[in-house]
Amino acid sequence: MIDTDVSARLPWVEKYRPSCLDDLISHEEIVSTINRFISQKQLPHLLFYGPPGTGKTSTILACAKQLYSPAQFKSMVLELNASDDRGIGIVRGQILNFASTRTIFSGTFKLIILDEADAMTNDAQNALRRIIEKYTENVRFCVICNYLSKIIPAVQSRCTRFRFAPLSPEQILPRLDKIVTEENLNVTDDGKQALMTLSNGDMRKVLNVLQSTSMVYDTVNEENVYTCVGHPLKKDIEKILESLMSTSDFEQCYRELEKIKMAKGLALEDILTELHLYVMRIELPMSVLNKLIIKVSSIEERLAKGCSEGPQITALIGAFFLIRDMVTLES
Numbered sequence: 001m002i003d004t005d006v007s008a009r010l011p012w013v014e015k016y017r018p019s020c021l022d023d024l025i026s027h028e029e030i031v032s033t034i035n036r037f038i039s040q041k042q043l044p045h046l047l048f049y050g051p052p053g054t055g056k057t058s059t060i061l062a063c064a065k066q067l068y069s070p071a072q073f074k075s076m077v078l079e080l081n082a083s084d085d086r087g088i089g090i091v092r093g094q095i096l097n098f099a100s101t102r103t104i105f106s107g108t109f110k111l112i113i114l115d116e117a118d119a120m121t122n123d124a125q126n127a128l129r130r131i132i133e134k135y136t137e138n139v140r141f142c143v144i145c146n147y148l149s150k151i152i153p154a155v156q157s158r159c160t161r162f163r164f165a166p167l168s169p170e171q172i173l174p175r176l177d178k179i180v181t182e183e184n185l186n187v188t189d190d191g192k193q194a195l196m197t198l199s200n201g202d203m204r205k206v207l208n209v210l211q212s213t214s215m216v217y218d219t220v221n222e223e224n225v226y227t228c229v230g231h232p233l234k235k236d237i238e239k240i241l242e243s244l245m246s247t248s249d250f251e252q253c254y255r256e257l258e259k260i261k262m263a264k265g266l267a268l269e270d271i272l273t274e275l276h277l278y279v280m281r282i283e284l285p286m287s288v289l290n291k292l293i294i295k296v297s298s299i300e301e302r303l304a305k306g307c308s309e310g311p312q313i314t315a316l317i318g319a320f321f322l323i324r325d326m327v328t329l330e331s
Helices: 004-009 028-039 056-067 070-076 088-100 122-134 169-182 189-199 203-216 222-229 234-246 250-264 268-279 286-304 309-330
Strands: 046-049 077-080 110-114 139-145 160-163
Touching (some): 070 077, 088 122, 169 189, 169 203, 189 203, 234 268, 234 309, 268 309
């Protein structure tokens, strides 16, 4: 049992991490399949892959807690993360030693969890495949990664694969409401919607942003959530779009955009992402809209490659001035 004071200091991601498979909020097919494996005592080597915050690590830790008693857990489970050195030396040393030794009177297999395994070198993965094969009687592996393509085919073929898709709002909301009630928070509906929008199906991000916002503000609403993470507010994007579409003076438009960007501490890349959603709703001739999207995507590409924001702001304003002239000519 976690001490009350320690529990109060824990990040909510850890405080509310599911302790058994039945507590998991999503991927019912995966959970029921693993439950069947456990009940039949035929757990295969597992490979979990998918975006961050979708429950991969929580699933295998809940599975481990179901398999072993608290007294057994430390001796039966080896968990290695990307923060640990997992080169070929660790595979041939720590992992091999753990896999090759039996625990007396345990009567079951050990479990090795390799979290963020896509950070392992190919040499380490090649060394791992032989250990997986040789010590199957004594140990089970759970390989967790974000990108399946970074796991060598030889390791993939030795594991049963499960894909963890991003969580839907319907899956996130019940758990979010439960945490809001437990922590006695004042969260508005638009605040919840903002958390969903920012998270893109990442439960970890929902909880981290919720905790951060609740520590800074008394009320978790849309404006406070966006302000806390430095994400552009809708009213700011609307103001920027209005300036781009109606200001006739280039220099004045530049000053207005810089003023909003500096006052709110916004990144141009985030502005472009939000601006794109609004641009797609503007009624423009298709040829004009295509031209604008191509120009905005070029600006985003240059930013991603490390270009400074000043020239890219002028390029953005220039793109809107150009399409306004094209609309005038077509009409």
